[in-house]
Amino acid sequence: MKSLFKLLLTSTVILLVSLRVASIPAPDAVSIDEVRAKLAESFKSVSEAERMGGNVSSLVSELNAAIALLEKGESSGNETLIREASMRAEHVLAEAPEAGSEGVAGAQLRIYQNVAILSSLAVLAFVVWIFGPRLFWSLWTRSKRDWRVKSC
Amino acid sequence: MLIDEEVLAVVLAIILVSGVFTVSQAFLSGRVTEPFSELAILGPEMKMADYPKNVTVGNPFDLYLYVGNHEGRVMYYAVLIKLGDRSTQINDTEPADAPVIARYEFVILHDGNVTRPITLGINEPGLNRRLIFELWAFDEGSERFMYHSRWCQLWLNATSIEGS
Numbered sequence: 301m302k303s304l305f306k307l308l309l310t311s312t313v314i315l316l317v318s319l320r321v322a323s324i325p326a327p328d329a330v331s332i333d334e335v336r337a338k339l340a341e342s343f344k345s346v347s348e349a350e351r352m353g354g355n356v357s358s359l360v361s362e363l364n365a366a367i368a369l370l371e372k373g374e375s376s377g378n379e380t381l382i383r384e385a386s387m388r389a390e391h392v393l394a395e396a397p398e399a400g401s402e403g404v405a406g407a408q409l410r411i412y413q414n415v416a417i418l419s420s421l422a423v424l425a426f427v428v429w430i431f432g433p434r435l436f437w438s439l440w441t442r443s444k445r446d447w448r449v450k451s452c
Numbered sequence: 453m454l455i456d457e458e459v460l461a462v463v464l465a466i467i468l469v470s471g472v473f474t475v476s477q478a479f480l481s482g483r484v485t486e487p488f489s490e491l492a493i494l495g496p497e498m499k500m501a502d503y504p505k506n507v508t509v510g511n512p513f514d515l516y517l518y519v520g521n522h523e524g525r526v527m528y529y530a531v532l533i534k535l536g537d538r539s540t541q542i543n544d545t546e547p548a549d550a551p552v553i554a555r556y557e558f559v560i561l562h563d564g565n566v567t568r569p570i571t572l573g574i575n576e577p578g579l580n581r582r583l584i585f586e587l588w589a590f591d592e593g594s595e596r597f598m599y600h601s602r603w604c605q606l607w608l609n610a611t612s613i614e615g616s
Binding site: 351371 | 525526528556557558559560561590592595
């Protein structure tokens with residue numbers, strides 16, 4: 301009777317432990333909903349980087365690759381693909397702020413370029429305004445210097 | 453004076469107007485005045501023709517999905533494909549209340565588009581089934597996909613292998 305009780309107790313403990321172990325997810329397991337949330341977060345960061353003037357083409361390609369991997373992983377139940385999709389989304393999330401900063405720097409450079417171009421145009425217009433007529437008439441008289449005035 | 457002053461004034465006015473127009477075009481060229489998105493379904497030959505009309509249950513058929521972005525910013529789209537019938541209601545404000553049979557997502561840059569081959573299948577027979585394609589876009593404010601008021605449809609007759 302005692303040995304039967306011990307056997308039952310041991311079996312129960314083993315069963316409980318195995319159930320507990322089975323219910324603990326693998327440390328690197330990632331759910332589809334988590335990946336979708338990461339994709340959404342990554343898209344928001346890409347969108348923000350674009351608003352800041354950054355070039356986000358490569359990030360968009362990376363996001364689309366992550367989406368494709370998630371679709372494949374979801375349909376085939378392949379954990380590796382889902383993990384890969386998650387990693388790509390994280391990569392986009394990490395890279396987007398840099399693209400945004402580059403966009404801000406580029407926008408500042410464009411402002412300086414525009415100011416320089418407009419200033420040059422203003423200076424050129426002023427020079428033409430002041431010296432244009434004199435230059436024009438000197439060229440005109442030079443081109444007509446061989447002309448002779450005839451009496452009618 | 454060799455050039456009449458009035459002629460000079462007209463020439464200067466033309467130059468001024470052209471200059472202002474050119475400069476304004478340079479500044480406004482990147483602006484999107486009327487943002488919109490595109491959704492289209494193409495037949496198996498990637499044309500707006502040869503759409504399937506009669507399909508067999510469980511027998512997959514091919515189509516192409518086209519999505520274009522002219523919203524002036526990068527967009528995250530989802531196309532939901534739903535299976536409805538004559539009674540299914542859909543309009544520009546309300547999506548169809550029908551089961552989703554497939555979902556495709558794309559992130560598209562402004563002025564970009566995607567043409568993607570898709571394979572669909574219908575699991576139950578019926579006449580005048582509607583394959584409804586809805587365009588949804590990710591809304592950053594609410595952090596979820598919202599119906600983007602674009603949809604199109606294919607009318608199909610789905611027959612089982614026995615012909616029922």
